Amino acid sequence: MKSLDALGITLPPPTAPVGSYLGAVRTGQLVFLSGHIAKKDGVPWAGRVGAEISREEATAAARSIAIDLLGTLHGAVGDLARVRRLVKLTVLVNGAPGFAEHHLVANGATDLFLEIFGAEAAPVRTSYGAQLPLNACVEIDLIAEVG
Amino acid sequence: MKSLDALGITLPPPTAPVGSYLGAVRTGQLVFLSGHIAKKDGVPWAGRVGAEISREEATAAARSIAIDLLGTLHGAVGDLARVRRLVKLTVLVNGAPGFAEHHLVANGATDLFLEIFGAEAAPVRTSYGAQLPLNACVEIDLIAEVG
């Protein structure tokens, strides 16, 4: 695992749930994380991708969610070095009508994960368009395997 | 686990699949449940949330699905006391254009689960907007851990 410091990343605290659920649940060797919406300056990063938000911005938003997911994962397992591999990401993109590049937005998250955990720890991924809570531009959830 | 009787809830029979799949599958200590759509008086509870269906109605629909999920889960494991914890809910809301409160609708389901199983058994959750089968207002699927 690559040092987050070396990548200029400061691990945020776990994202607090905004309802009757948890941010992370461990079952066996799997840790499930709740859907995390994109935030900018601490508030929802809102807008439809391909309209108010460009694809480039959405890709940056996906990367920022990946960092938030790491914060929540760290809070759940105590040490990111215990993460054996990422298992699955679901990447939801708030696409304007006609948007069709959800997979490119998703690379914003998985590119960062590969840089940190290496290609051998890469997850599977499903990405598509959906209407999102608080009109967030991107939402991502994650399953990871821990040792 | 709190008694369903005390909450005035009668456990329904497992929801019958309407196609070539099962309502529940156990693998190891996990039980996966199929997406359950909202029903009212035995027929699909149809309409877009924020248009034909209010947010309050959708929240009640989410609660009613939670009860249907318990019926299916009971059928799969024989006794709800075997449920160690809820792992993950995916809550799909048939939002009218501009709807952005999927997370509040989702509380209709997870609030009930917390009341029944306690906060320590709470799941992670991902909620968003989607076009739903039979124009149902809400659809939810679930992963639970059993002992």
Added chain:
Amino acid sequence: MKSLDALGITLPPPTAPVGSYLGAVRTGQLVFLSGHIAKKDGVPWAGRVGAEISREEATAAARSIAIDLLGTLHGAVGDLARVRRLVKLTVLVNGAPGFAEHHLVANGATDLFLEIFGAEAAPVRTSYGAQLPLNACVEIDLIAEVG
């Protein structure tokens, strides 16, 4: 398990990911597969179901994705006879406004799986409408249990 030959099916090679992720990840006895979009003649099978694509075509597209998923699953486990059961399918349908028969489209995939693996190996399923990458008409991901 029924022979693919007997069904006139030739197993395709694993679907290559188009980004920083894997087609399949094994964790414990579960194999997670990435979302696979429908393809026709090697290119994305594009269009909204209920508009440019009929429900019948979409059902055929779902069946063709099921075959692609088998190719990826075969690549991951070496031999489909190691598949103990299917656990979960998520079926995403690129529905035109007003489309409400996602569950019938999904049968295109699960009918084939039942024919191959038998009813006792059937998965749970969640199907709904979503905007899809490359405007594909259908996208499906899968979790299977292997021995």
